[in-house]
Amino acid sequence: MKELSPRQLEIVNLAIELIAEKSIQGLTIKNLSKKIGLSEGAIYRHFNSKFDILLTILSSFLQEADKSLQNVCESDNSALDQIESVFMYNFNRFTERPAIASVIFSESIFQNDNRLSVEVLKLLDKHESTLKCIIENGQRNGEIRVDIQCDKLISMIIGSIRYTVTKWRLTNFEFDLINEGRILLESIKKLIKK
Amino acid sequence: MKELSPRQLEIVNLAIELIAEKSIQGLTIKNLSKKIGLSEGAIYRHFNSKFDILLTILSSFLQEADKSLQNVCESDNSALDQIESVFMYNFNRFTERPAIASVIFSESIFQNDNRLSVEVLKLLDKHESTLKCIIENGQRNGEIRVDIQCDKLISMIIGSIRYTVTKWRLTNFEFDLINEGRILLESIKKLIKK
Amino acid sequence: MKELSPRQLEIVNLAIELIAEKSIQGLTIKNLSKKIGLSEGAIYRHFNSKFDILLTILSSFLQEADKSLQNVCESDNSALDQIESVFMYNFNRFTERPAIASVIFSESIFQNDNRLSVEVLKLLDKHESTLKCIIENGQRNGEIRVDIQCDKLISMIIGSIRYTVTKWRLTNFEFDLINEGRILLESIKKLIKK
Amino acid sequence: MKELSPRQLEIVNLAIELIAEKSIQGLTIKNLSKKIGLSEGAIYRHFNSKFDILLTILSSFLQEADKSLQNVCESDNSALDQIESVFMYNFNRFTERPAIASVIFSESIFQNDNRLSVEVLKLLDKHESTLKCIIENGQRNGEIRVDIQCDKLISMIIGSIRYTVTKWRLTNFEFDLINEGRILLESIKKLIKK
DNA sequence: CATGAATGAGTATTCATTCAT
DNA sequence: GATGAATGAATACTCATTCAT
Numbered sequence: 156m157k158e159l160s161p162r163q164l165e166i167v168n169l170a171i172e173l174i175a176e177k178s179i180q181g182l183t184i185k186n187l188s189k190k191i192g193l194s195e196g197a198i199y200r201h202f203n204s205k206f207d208i209l210l211t212i213l214s215s216f217l218q219e220a221d222k223s224l225q226n227v228c229e230s231d232n233s234a235l236d237q238i239e240s241v242f243m244y245n246f247n248r249f250t251e252r253p254a255i256a257s258v259i260f261s262e263s264i265f266q267n268d269n270r271l272s273v274e275v276l277k278l279l280d281k282h283e284s285t286l287k288c289i290i291e292n293g294q295r296n297g298e299i300r301v302d303i304q305c306d307k308l309i310s311m312i313i314g315s316i317r318y319t320v321t322k323w324r325l326t327n328f329e330f331d332l333i334n335e336g337r338i339l340l341e342s343i344k345k346l347i348k349k
Numbered sequence: 350m351k352e353l354s355p356r357q358l359e360i361v362n363l364a365i366e367l368i369a370e371k372s373i374q375g376l377t378i379k380n381l382s383k384k385i386g387l388s389e390g391a392i393y394r395h396f397n398s399k400f401d402i403l404l405t406i407l408s409s410f411l412q413e414a415d416k417s418l419q420n421v422c423e424s425d426n427s428a429l430d431q432i433e434s435v436f437m438y439n440f441n442r443f444t445e446r447p448a449i450a451s452v453i454f455s456e457s458i459f460q461n462d463n464r465l466s467v468e469v470l471k472l473l474d475k476h477e478s479t480l481k482c483i484i485e486n487g488q489r490n491g492e493i494r495v496d497i498q499c500d501k502l503i504s505m506i507i508g509s510i511r512y513t514v515t516k517w518r519l520t521n522f523e524f525d526l527i528n529e530g531r532i533l534l535e536s537i538k539k540l541i542k543k
Numbered sequence: 544m545k546e547l548s549p550r551q552l553e554i555v556n557l558a559i560e561l562i563a564e565k566s567i568q569g570l571t572i573k574n575l576s577k578k579i580g581l582s583e584g585a586i587y588r589h590f591n592s593k594f595d596i597l598l599t600i601l602s603s604f605l606q607e608a609d610k611s612l613q614n615v616c617e618s619d620n621s622a623l624d625q626i627e628s629v630f631m632y633n634f635n636r637f638t639e640r641p642a643i644a645s646v647i648f649s650e651s652i653f654q655n656d657n658r659l660s661v662e663v664l665k666l667l668d669k670h671e672s673t674l675k676c677i678i679e680n681g682q683r684n685g686e687i688r689v690d691i692q693c694d695k696l697i698s699m700i701i702g703s704i705r706y707t708v709t710k711w712r713l714t715n716f717e718f719d720l721i722n723e724g725r726i727l728l729e730s731i732k733k734l735i736k737k
Numbered sequence: 738m739k740e741l742s743p744r745q746l747e748i749v750n751l752a753i754e755l756i757a758e759k760s761i762q763g764l765t766i767k768n769l770s771k772k773i774g775l776s777e778g779a780i781y782r783h784f785n786s787k788f789d790i791l792l793t794i795l796s797s798f799l800q801e802a803d804k805s806l807q808n809v810c811e812s813d814n815s816a817l818d819q820i821e822s823v824f825m826y827n828f829n830r831f832t833e834r835p836a837i838a839s840v841i842f843s844e845s846i847f848q849n850d851n852r853l854s855v856e857v858l859k860l861l862d863k864h865e866s867t868l869k870c871i872i873e874n875g876q877r878n879g880e881i882r883v884d885i886q887c888d889k890l891i892s893m894i895i896g897s898i899r900y901t902v903t904k905w906r907l908t909n910f911e912f913d914l915i916n917e918g919r920i921l922l923e924s925i926k927k928l929i930k931k
Numbered sequence: 932c933a934t935g936a937a938t939g940a941g942t943a944t945t946c947a948t949t950c951a952t
Numbered sequence: 953g954a955t956g957a958a959t960g961a962a963t964a965c966t967c968a969t970t971c972a973t
Contacts (some may be wrong), residue, residue, distance in 0.1 A: 162953090165529060166465065170503075177461065178457055178458070178460050178461050179374075179457075180374075180461055181461075183945080183946065183947085184946075184947060184948080185945085185946075185947095189489075193953095193954070193955090194954060194956065195947090195948090195955090195956085196948090196949080196950080196954070196955060196956070196957090197954050197955070198955070199947095199948070199949080200953055200954070201953095204947080204948080205946095205947065205948090216469065223964045225429075238540065257457065260457060261457040261458075262515065262519060263372055263373075263375075263454065263455040263457065263458060264372065264457060266372050266519075267371060267372050267374055267375070269498075272519065275519075276448070276519055279516075279519075302539060302542065303536045303539060304536065305534040307509075307533050308536070310509045310512050310513050310516075311505050311508070311509040311533075311536070311537070311540075313512055314505070314507075314508030314509035314510070314511055314512030314513070315501075315504045315505040315508035315509065316508070317508060317512055318504050318507055318508030318511055318512075319504055319508070321456065322473075322504075324460075325466070325469075325470060325473075327458060338495060338501060339501050339504060339505075342498065342501040342502075342505070343499045343505070345496060345497060346445065346497065346540045347503075347540075356936085377962080377963065377964085378963075378964060378965080379962080379963080379964090387936090387937070387938090388937065388938050388939065389938095389939090389964085390937075390938065390939075390940095390965080390966075390967085391937050391938070392934070392936075393964095393965065393966080394936060394937075395936090398964080398965080399963095399964065399965090497955085550932090565849065566845055566846065566848050566849050567760075567762075567845075567846075568849055570847075571966080571967065571968085572782055572967075572968060572969080573966085573967075573968095580935045581932095581933075581934090582933060582935065583934090583935085583968090583969085584933070584934060584935070584936090584969090584970080584971080585932075585933050585934070585969095588932060588933070589932095589968070592968080592969080593968065593969090602957095606789070608854055610957080645845065645931040648845065649845040649846075650903065650907060651760055651839065651842060651843040651845065651846060652760065652761075652845060652846065653757060653812075654760050654906075654907075655760050655762055655763070660907065663907070664907055667904070690927060691924045691927060691928065692920065692924065695897075695920060695921050695924040696924070698897045698900050698901055698904075698921060699893050699896070699897040699921075699924070699925070699928075701896075702893070702895075702896030702897035702899055702900030702901070703889075703892045703896035703897065704893055704896070705894030705896060705899070706892050706899060706900075707892055707896070709844065710861075710892075713844065713848075713854070713857075713858060713861075722882075726886065726889060727889050727892060727893075729888040730885045730886065730890075731893070731895070733884060733885060734885065734893075734928045734929075735928075744957085765941080765942065766944080767941080767942080767943090767945085767948095768945060773942070774960070775957090775959090776958065776959050776960065777943085777944085777959095777960090778944085778945075778946085778958075778959065778960075778961095779957070779958050779959070781943095781945080782956075782957055782958075783957090784943080785945065786943080787944090831938075
């Protein structure tokens, strides 16, 4: 992915806020230009289309996840600690920028366009493959119980993270996501350890 | 909720299909009228607004869930069997009509309008309260482990169901949801039983 | 004009109310049918078109005015008393059914369709010719001053009546139209008598 | 009121013509855009809504009247001359732009929307208060007869002006409004002077 | 007589995008 | 780079009218 210019970065960031505030229907060029303080035409100097903005958003998320999850599985930490890293990476990120949660969990929104839904799938895959690596290692070295299929453990872990974040969003970010996330993490640890 | 006329039922059902096919953006009165083979104006003889159609869809889902989950917790079955009922209710339903899954998991889509998002929340609540009843009973009578908070077990169960269905959708319904669901169910049972 | 059936009369009367309440834009077949408690289609049993309803309204007004003003000028009363008759005819009528005022003074509304504006003009003409007859007689027999053209006196009389009624409507019928009308009448009398 | 851009002025002026030609029902965005030679959407670059266009029209009329009638009563002219100013202001204006008459006398058209009818009432009030000032001065200094209430004189003056203009419109501007207006003015002068 | 469903044209408004300046 | 004007297609919804039942 090409480097983004400062203006492009600004557009992308405000687009994310806009989606968070008013859902994807609120992301119009008009709204965006108002938020940025540029004319509508000006936006097209920086992106060829609205689609490109969306693609850039998703790509940047993917890139970020790639970078952050890349070495988790290769580290020397225990499997359970590695899972903790995945948990905390997500909960910290969403707490810092709740708008990201709104965008990431809006797959259905992007299913319109295949080129966008592919990016969403890549993001899920990144998490799945990281967890797969962690869990398989953990099962091999006796840290994690083996009487349950690895992919089912993954579904449970990702599913419970996603559901917790979804409820956090639907309740307007009322509860402390990191706190709840930590309790959830401990529960998961208890459940899956050998 | 009032009885729906046959035409209303037809509109509602085709609207659900439309959302499933093209996401909420695809649910336009024009698309809908084309699908039904009526003029656009004709739809307004049966519903006052597009909003009403959406509300009817969500209400019918809620009503259905109410009816189906109502007595689960009161039955004489074991807690684990009751959980199985919740699982199979959902997986059977989605397998029969995949479009429903697309609509139900589109909360972000409805967050635009409070009156709609309230309905979505009610649906989640129905599932949560059913599971809460089941699990608390199970913990009390020694069927379910007590070292993990009830609400975290709920997050894991609902989360993993939702995530499994989401992946099923994103992979264009390629795998057998009921099969996978059954394996997931067994995994969950193993994890939470005492 | 043909006799109106009871149903036609009902439709015409409720149409007048509707125009009074919501101006001509509020007169839709849907609104009308709701007010009558009939279906929309049913209205077309009684009138061929919305236009016909409007025409019937205006014609009935004209007919009524014809009947009531017909003999005023031929009576043995003095000119000033005859003018009083014209005044009181109008103010009594509007007080009894304010809706009529709303419709009658909405010429601009009917100017769309020539066939309708012709009816409105006939109504004005009826008043003008009645007053012309009265005033010319009055000027001839020395009751009314002759230093002012007859048609200018007419403009002043009709104009002041219309303006008083217009203000009455615009202030939501707050003041007593008959009272104010009587004072206006006395003023006019003073001004025009020899 | 903000300065209008040339395009806005063009839109407002053509909207006035449109109302004059086809009454308020003829003022649709489609008609307007056709008349201007722009697309419908383009109009929304210049006004936020049709309502705004209407409001701008009425406000400009009010502003114009405010400016023109402001100093009439404060001048050193005799009361009768001041009344002549009010007369000629109106008749000149309507002769120059007959469309204005069509809009101004369409109160019933704007009664739908309170924010619009308020503007129309302000316009009437401006005329009333100007005349009230003139007549009261005239009655005080012996120019105008005192045996008739001031507000009744006002009703007669405004009423006869309005009615004359209304007939002018309904007869498709056939007669010379300024001529007729002048005769009416002389008649009024004779009637009200002491 | 009356209903309810249906139509087709029309209504204000929004949107992504283009382009001359 | 940026603006402001413009476009054309789309959006939800309304309306007078028709017609089978």
